Amino acid sequence: MKGKISLKTIIIFAILVLVLVLLVLGVNVARTFMGGATADYEPQNLTAIPSADGGTATISWTTDKEATASVFYGTNVASLLLMAEDSAAATDHNILLTNLRTNKTYYYKIVVGEDVFDNEGAMFSFKTGGAAEVVVTPTVIPTVAPVVTLPAASSPSSTPTTTAACNQTTDYNKDGVINTLDYLVCTRGKLTPTKSASKI
Secondary structure (H helix, E strand, O other): OOOOOHHHHHHHHHOOOOHHHHHHHHHHHHHHHHHHHHHHHHOOEEEEEOOOOOEEEEEEEEEEEEOOOEEEEEEEOOOOOOOOOOOOOEEEEEEOOOOOOOOOOOEEEEEEEEEOOHHHHHHHOEOOOOOOOOOOOOOOOOOOOOOOOOOOOOOOOOOOHHHHOOOOOOOOOOOOOOHHHHHHHHHHHOOOOOOOOHHH
């Protein structure tokens, strides 16, 4: 008969409708599960508190469900090479970041299982404190030339103590002429030049 639908067609149609319903329900359940998991572990009340010396920082936040979280951090937003994690599953998370350098901006992301919270790819960040960098300016110490004290020229009334103080450029006998007699007078302590000797 023309107007009758076969039993086989009805069964196939029922199976197709059932598969379609299960497919729609499965997608919704999966979406709800995935969305619920992310919502349960999403960081709330997130804070970063660097220490006074700039060597450490504490990242704190809460989650709706207990979880063991990790924080990946570093000074380059593209490569967060350092990592710290919870010691146990918790809803209140306080993770200490160590080996930090003073006066630097650090970037970080939080990972819970397969969920990554990274501020939509921009990464969370904080800046460390600490002492300001000291610029050392070298001090120029002036060099002082040594002071050499030359022996005073002998006067007719004084006698030099050593022959080392005598030289051939001083007019020891004060006759206005520098000659060998001056040196002899100095070395011998005699200031009795003769006219002939003074012309040497």
